Amino acid sequence: MTVLLVEDEANIINLVKAIFKSVDYHLVVAGSGREAVSLVASHPPDIVLLDLGLPDQDGLDVLGRIREFSSVPVIVVSAREQEREKVRAFDLGADDYITKPFGSSEFLARIRTALRHANFRHNVDVLMTQAVNIGNLLIDFEKRVVSLNGEPVHLTPIEYKIVSLMSKNIGKTLTHDYILREIWGPYENDNQALRVNMANIRRKIEKNPAQPEYIVTEVGVGYRMADF
């Protein structure tokens, strides 16, 4: 069982090490957000403990970057009690949010619970790879680049998220609601923005946007990335 701790303060690192003495988890420490993301990509841990007080970037951005290509369970650890931050963490895909100071046995119990949840997820996770080919289209999740016939295609952040989401569900029809929730969060429910983005994406990746090959419309339901 490998645990990735994203933390820069030495005393917290030591505290966690002490807690883990009793339970035989293998602990890996990342001192920065950048290091954390690349470690999750190169050596996927079983669970991530993410402290929000990082030196190089906002901890929640790190969570977002991780969630672009991995569904590893992430427990956010923070000294901040602000509700808005908690909500944002959960909606970005955090599995739990613990505020410091915390008791060691509760800490371990929450880790066990997150791992229990993750067991059910594993099936889905296997499908997550670093890159996907669809016809002449290549989506590289790790590099965060989409290219058509070898030529890189420039996509805006939202466009990339949509293409990425569709690519992770090749052949599946994704409903409007599902896409909206995944891209804009749980509150959005207006298709218009999605339609505009689809039009823009198609202009960039389809030979004939009026008769799309890659992302086809399922009228009244949603969109589907074709499987070639």
Add this chain to the structure above:
Amino acid sequence: MTVLLVEDEANIINLVKAIFKSVDYHLVVAGSGREAVSLVASHPPDIVLLDLGLPDQDGLDVLGRIREFSSVPVIVVSAREQEREKVRAFDLGADDYITKPFGSSEFLARIRTALRHANFRHNVDVLMTQAVNIGNLLIDFEKRVVSLNGEPVHLTPIEYKIVSLMSKNIGKTLTHDYILREIWGPYENDNQALRVNMANIRRKIEKNPAQPEYIVTEVGVGYRMADF
């Protein structure tokens, strides 16, 4: 989305009701542990919010009883901060533990997270019946795609609903009334729309629509999806 709140104090019930005003969840209240267990068994909710301060029995016993037969997500709500109790709750299978008082948006975010976890669990179950083969017809529920001899067949939303419903009841004759209620809701009682849709479906999936092989008519009763 049905939420079962296990709680006996009226002011907390009202608080939760007020919080749920904004989100269209259907709230069911159980005033005792006994009632909660029997409700989970008889009308399985999507999530359970379990208060530990119950009159008739220990809240954690209720959790244990529920876990004997159900894996519905359970969020424990408690005024008690004791770590030992939290750990016991998690190890009995609680999905989260919230201490009162709590902020409404964090509360909702934690509910969303628990439901998200449950979805993965549910998906694993669904994967069992992700697709059905009937002769040369394939109905893929997960992808929401129907294909005949490997060629995708385009169905409108209503057509797909009908084929999907019939496919989940292979060999069974479904009455007109039943199909109408399932597809159009409880008020519809005119067969005409169903007949038109059947004609359109048959034109798309049957070799000879006048002598259908897949969906056959049971005169005076309804329709039946043939089992090959």
Add this chain to the structure above:
DNA sequence: TATTTTCTTAACACAATCTTAACCTGTTTC
């Protein structure tokens, strides 16, 4: 701050889908 890029929103044209009605065929009832 100025500039560029991206996002949101509204308006409109066009396309797909749904409903309804009329008419057809075949079967059952008297």
Add this chain to the structure above:
DNA sequence: GAAACAGGTTAAGATTGTGTTAAGAAAATA
């Protein structure tokens, strides 16, 4: 055999859904 009934077929019009454009707002970048 005629009438009544059940279901099938077709097509027109209404309704709803989608694609496209563009303008202004917001955000990111220089």
